[in-house]
Amino acid sequence: MKRMMQWLALACALPLATPLWAQATGDLGVVIERATGSVLIVDQSEHAALRRVEGLGDLSHASLVYSPDQQFAYIFGRDGGLTKLDILSGEITTRIMQAGNSIGGAISDDGRLVAVSNYEPGGVRIFDADTLEMVADIPTGSKTIGLVDAPGRRFVFSLWDAGETWIVDMSGDVPQITRIPGMGDNPYDALITGDGRTYIAGLFGDDHLSALDLWQADPEPQKVLAGYAAGRADLPVYKMPHLEGWALAGTDFVLPAVGQHEVLWVDARTLMETGRTPTHGQPVFAMARPDGRHVWVNFAHPLNDTIQVLDTLTKEVIHEFKPGPGVLHMEFTSRGHEVWVSVRDAGRVMIYDTQSFEKIREIDAESPSGIFFTARAHKMGL
């Protein structure tokens, strides 16, 4: 008993601040506040913002990736800022300005390298994940988009101006670059499937998408959904769609069309079209719930107040609602029971039950955009 009392006295004498090791990170997340250069660290289970971190520069169109231990977020700012944030302490560990205009990044499969996709200067730069010291500079002479990680310590990205995809192998002492021309005109974004095998680039300037089978020794572009808009007038695109790794719904990939108000379904194995679903507007994100049963879709300006939910089996819209003005992003919990929605102009993140579609909670946020849960740390291409 005496020993226990001594132990208690010792425990009470520890600093009152919560020890870092007392909080696990598996149900945390980060919400970008795009207009104020700040982020919120959020707790998925508590439906709450834990703290705000400021001083991250221009975060319009910002995104982030997580370290394998889910303690650090690498935040890619629009202004070329790369910030390593400790989400346990809320402290900025390291912050550099690595380019003039940037569009996102990726972390290598081993968690040792962070790559950033740049518009200005056009190219990709790769940094040591511990120190943020640059380990490779890969100029492309083009704006780069669709940067993802791939197995074997590789990164894959595409060139907006040149219509090429480059594979950078960082497994050796020097980067080995494979250039794949002929992807099509103006690739605007790309995704890699969760198994790391298929890279799909969306094209603004061509009437198809292009896929690469990264399991092949010499991957060649394969047209997907060729001529999906043939014979139809292009509708104005007021915001480019996004492609993300949440594309697999059942046995199909679900992809936003460009210039047509529909989402497109293709068989994940054959890449042949399996259906189309007319939608409320130009889709921006078409995101499969983690189990693939439903697909949630948001839309470009001026129809960005609406979300539609599609049934994967029937490919029909089963639910439509208006969370508020400026729905920018949706993030599912890792098993998909809830979804967090950024509603920019309402200044709120809204949390919904994905079975009942009931709203569970709202969280105040300043012009929220991207929402990133830590489960991304363990998924390829995220």
Place this chain on the structure above:
Amino acid sequence: MWLLLLASPAIAGEAGVDPAALERLVRQDCGSCHGLSLKGGLGPDIRPAALQHYDPDTLRAVILDGVPGTAMPPWRPLLSDAEAQWITAYLLTGESE
């Protein structure tokens, strides 16, 4: 929301032009491609120095009718002539800085 803002008499300006709503549109929606700070993204830099080669009528036409063969869409379905003119002046005169 766009219609609501336009319809609000408290903030409506001349000829149905609502400067606050238009500035917001430029930042948030033009900003989807040109960046929130207008210094460029997938679309080019549209800060005043980068637009010096445009006369106002040409720039207004670009806004209303887009640039065929590029990602610049026509905004005529969403904007009136007067609104496009306001945005043109806003971009050229440096109020956007």
